[in-house]
Amino acid sequence: MEVDRENISKVILMGAPGSGKSTFCDDVMRTARRPWVRICQDTIGNGKSGTKSQCLKSAAEALKDGKSVFIDRCNLDREQRAEFVKLGVHQVDVHAVVLDLPARLCISRSVKRTGHEGNLQGGKAAAVVNRMLQKKELPKLTEGFSRITFCQNEIDVQGAVSTYSALDPLDTLPSGCFGQKKQDAKIQLGIMKFLKKVEVPDTVGSNGNSFQDSVSKHETKEKNFSFKGPENVTLLVGNAGNKVTEGRDFPKGSSAGALSLCDVPTLAFPSISTADFQFNHEKASNVIVEKVEEFLSNAGNIRLVLVDLTHGSKILSLVRAKAAQKNIDSNKFFTFVGDITQLYTKGGLRCNVIANAANWRLKPGGGGVNAAIFSAAGPSLEIATKEQAGSLSPGNAVVVPLPSTSPLYKSEGVTHVIHVLGPNMNPQRPNCLENDYSKGCKVLREAYSSLFEGFASIMKTQTTVLEANCQKSGSRSSELHKDLFGKSPTNHFPNSDQKIKRDSSYETKGNKKCKGLPDELGSDIADAMVKKTHPKNEKIDCGTSKAWGSWAQALYHIAMHPEEHKNDVIEIADDVVVLNDLYPKAQNHLLVLARMEGIDHLADVRREHLELLRTMHAVGLKKAEKFLSDDKSLIFRLGYHSAPSMRQLHLHVISQDFNSKHLKNKKHWNSFNTDFFRDSVDVMEEVDKYGKAILNNDDSLLSMELRCHRCRSAHPNIPRLKSHISNCRAPFPATLLQNCRLLLAA
DNA sequence: GTTCTAGAAC
DNA sequence: GTTCTAGAAC
Numbered sequence: 001m002e003v004d005r006e007n008i009s010k011v012i013l014m015g016a017p018g019s020g021k022s023t024f025c026d027d028v029m030r031t032a033r034r035p036w037v038r039i040c041q042d043t044i045g046n047g048k049s050g051t052k053s054q055c056l057k058s059a060a061e062a063l064k065d066g067k068s069v070f071i072d073r074c075n076l077d078r079e080q081r082a083e084f085v086k087l088g089v090h091q092v093d094v095h096a097v098v099l100d101l102p103a104r105l106c107i108s109r110s111v112k113r114t115g116h117e118g119n120l121q122g123g124k125a126a127a128v129v130n131r132m133l134q135k136k137e138l139p140k141l142t143e144g145f146s147r148i149t150f151c152q153n154e155i156d157v158q159g160a161v162s163t164y165s166a167l168d169p170l171d172t173l174p175s176g177c178f179g180q181k182k183q184d185a186k187i188q189l190g191i192m193k194f195l196k197k198v199e200v201p202d203t204v205g206s207n208g209n210s211f212q213d214s215v216s217k218h219e220t221k222e223k224n225f226s227f228k229g230p231e232n233v234t235l236l237v238g239n240a241g242n243k244v245t246e247g248r249d250f251p252k253g254s255s256a257g258a259l260s261l262c263d264v265p266t267l268a269f270p271s272i273s274t275a276d277f278q279f280n281h282e283k284a285s286n287v288i289v290e291k292v293e294e295f296l297s298n299a300g301n302i303r304l305v306l307v308d309l310t311h312g313s314k315i316l317s318l319v320r321a322k323a324a325q326k327n328i329d330s331n332k333f334f335t336f337v338g339d340i341t342q343l344y345t346k347g348g349l350r351c352n353v354i355a356n357a358a359n360w361r362l363k364p365g366g367g368g369v370n371a372a373i374f375s376a377a378g379p380s381l382e383i384a385t386k387e388q389a390g391s392l393s394p395g396n397a398v399v400v401p402l403p404s405t406s407p408l409y410k411s412e413g414v415t416h417v418i419h420v421l422g423p424n425m426n427p428q429r430p431n432c433l434e435n436d437y438s439k440g441c442k443v444l445r446e447a448y449s450s451l452f453e454g455f456a457s458i459m460k461t462q463t464t465v466l467e468a469n470c471q472k473s474g475s476r477s478s479e480l481h482k483d484l485f486g487k488s489p490t491n492h493f494p495n496s497d498q499k500i501k502r503d504s505s506y507e508t509k510g511n512k513k514c515k516g517l518p519d520e521l522g523s524d525i526a527d528a529m530v531k532k533t534h535p536k537n538e539k540i541d542c543g544t545s546k547a548w549g550s551w552a553q554a555l556y557h558i559a560m561h562p563e564e565h566k567n568d569v570i571e572i573a574d575d576v577v578v579l580n581d582l583y584p585k586a587q588n589h590l591l592v593l594a595r596m597e598g599i600d601h602l603a604d605v606r607r608e609h610l611e612l613l614r615t616m617h618a619v620g621l622k623k624a625e626k627f628l629s630d631d632k633s634l635i636f637r638l639g640y641h642s643a644p645s646m647r648q649l650h651l652h653v654i655s656q657d658f659n660s661k662h663l664k665n666k667k668h669w670n671s672f673n674t675d676f677f678r679d680s681v682d683v684m685e686e687v688d689k690y691g692k693a694i695l696n697n698d699d700s701l702l703s704m705e706l707r708c709h710r711c712r713s714a715h716p717n718i719p720r721l722k723s724h725i726s727n728c729r730a731p732f733p734a735t736l737l738q739n740c741r742l743l744l745a746a
Numbered sequence: 747g748t749t750c751t752a753g754a755a756c
Numbered sequence: 757g758t759t760c761t762a763g764a765a766c
Contacts, residue, residue, distance in 0.1 A: 549766075550766060551765095582747080582748095583747070644747090662748095664759095665762080666761080666762090667762095717760060717761080718754095718759080718760080719759080
């Protein structure tokens with residue numbers, strides 16, 4: 001056994017500016033028992049900031065000399081640190097030490113370190129830290145690390161310092177992940193907006209990721225300016241003078257906390273599209289007031305509350321003014337300043353339904369309201385959402401009953417969340433309407449219609465529950481109904497039992513969301529909405545009448561007369577024909593073509609075609625296995641396009657390298673790497689279970705941002721994406737690894 | 747599905 | 757200036 005070999009460690013530090021990387025190195029090296037060299041990008045250029053390649057060169061030299069090294073640079077994203085991981089692989093332990101300290105602390109330290117005075121510097125430091133954190137990808141062992149230490153606070157850091165100081169030349173630290181790993185927490189949109197407000201010149205193009213746990217709420221000691229972001233996060237920056245405090249437009253001195261659920265069914269909603277989607281506030285406020293007025297004119301005793309987190313919010317004041325102009329009953333519609341996830345506990349306002357400004361994926365993350373709601377509701381909301389819908393297109397909404405285990409349900413009394421997707425005017429987000437406000441306003445109107453109709457549908461089904469509750473409770477709060485638009489109260493809701501009964505007679509007007517839907521769906525709004533927005537549930541339109549262009553007939557001709565295309569086809573069987581895709585999008589890309597007449601595409605497939613699907617799958621599998629036997633590094637996926645361009649049902653058998661000159665645009669990529677691509681295994685299961693396949697043929701899927709199919713990183717254009725995927729060896733997402741969706745060499 | 751190309755983005 | 761996208765024609 002080899003006992004006397006000296007070990008060399010390469011420790012890659014990761015952390016934002018101000019996270020304490022250099023201090024960490026200094027602390028270790030002060031008492032270290034083995035020779036360390038610190039490679040610091042900030043000082044590598046003769047005491048000044050240097051380049052990555054200088055760092056790589058010095059690190060390689062130090063390792064060659066048998067010294068252990070600290071790579072002291074931010075290294076926050078995987079690509080940044082990849083070359084350092086690869087460096088000098090022989091007999092070197094590769095470790096990561098992640099200084100994942102609160103952004104507040106990093107910002108504060110950065111500000112102090114620069115020694116500059118004044119709020120602009122503070123803002124700049126915040127911008128830099130946030131820009132860094134935007135790119136943060138926590139390291140994984142699969143990147144090539146043998147050991148990762150996560151530090152979230154000073155105690156963790158001290159522990160890591162001790163561990164590394166104590167290492168003598170013969171020691172080896174155990175491998176694995178140590179310390180607690182936070183979820184990737186990124187930038188807070190509100191922070192960047194705020195920075196713009198204080199005129200920080202170099203602000204960051206925010207990507208809408210959330211920075212959930214960055215800053216504690218009440219910490220305002222160091223600086224005298226606090227900003228309350230949409231996630232109830234307080235960022236401390238500079239000395240701008242004003243202290244923004246929590247507050248609301250709503251009844252001063254109201255005893256709202258005493259309100260019971262049965263007082264008035266209430267929907268609280270954020271302004272849709274005016275934050276990250278950059279929709280014009282003036283135009284948005286017109287739409288809000290218009291749709292609110294329209295909805296209230298048909299509704300019974302319900303309440304709508306427009307919520308914004310910030311005091312002096314422009315959208316709230318615009319809406320207030322316009323609602324007052326239109327004499328909208330302020331008992332039924334008012335604005336409220338507060339956190340939509342804490343309306344009851346912090347604001348005393350009971351809302352049984354809240355709306356979420358969702359993203360199209362209906363996933364947590366993003367900034368602002370979406371992140372806040374998913375975070376406050378806990379993981380059960382994500383699960384419940386998934387049951388209702390897989391994605392959402394602009395102008396639509398989906399109603400999600402909140403499980404009773406959700407904290408939002410338990411402490412806030414929220415029974416439903418309605419996810420709404422509004423129009424996007426932000427060029428950095430999918431489906432940007434590029435200032436087309438005629439379309440934008442139309443979609444925004446649809447979004448509010450969908451939202452309110454969703455709310456109405458909930459109220460319809462909840463009426464009996466509410467009635468029962470109200471009979472037990474006599475609590476009232478006329479205080480809550482104070483006029484918010486400067487008028488006198490007109491209605492004190494003396495008897496909510498009656499009111500609620502009246503509510504049950506609420507009827508929706510012609511549901512725009514239902515247009516083009518079969519009649520049997522039109523009667524049930526919630527159901528129809530779910531189905532319309534929810535390709536997961538079922539395809540509404542039979543879609544068999546699609547007109548195929550002449551150019552789209554090629555596969556059909558081959559399927560019908562394969563013998564006339566001997567040069568193109570690889571194999572002809574009774575049911576299927578196998579051919580190379582004429583424009584392969586990967587090294588290996590075959591099509592298994594159904595020969596049966598009448599199944600142009602997946603939408604035509606029914607249970608009677610199940611055997612055919614199984615044959616196609618088996619043939620595809622066989623071909624993929626053949627490729628795999630020749631090249632074990634390949635990985636295959638078998639599946640269908642939800643809405644193919646070429647007529648005649650065909651199964652794609654495609655290797656996952658996507659290394660092809662024919663892969664040229666977003667549509668090409670997204671058609672194989674979003675839910676638009678339906679795995680053959682899932683299609684067979686669905687056809688077996690439901691008699692047809694789920695189709696995700698929303699165009700928005702094809703114009704999605706470009707994301708790596710392995711590590712899910714986003715890339716600005718096709719060339720950059722291709723360059724990334726040629727190197728990315730991250731494991732595939734878990735969903736792809738399940739259920740044999742991916743085919744790997746045995 | 748591709749090709750072509752105007753014009754946006756860099 | 758070059759690169760890249762996206763829409764129209766096929």
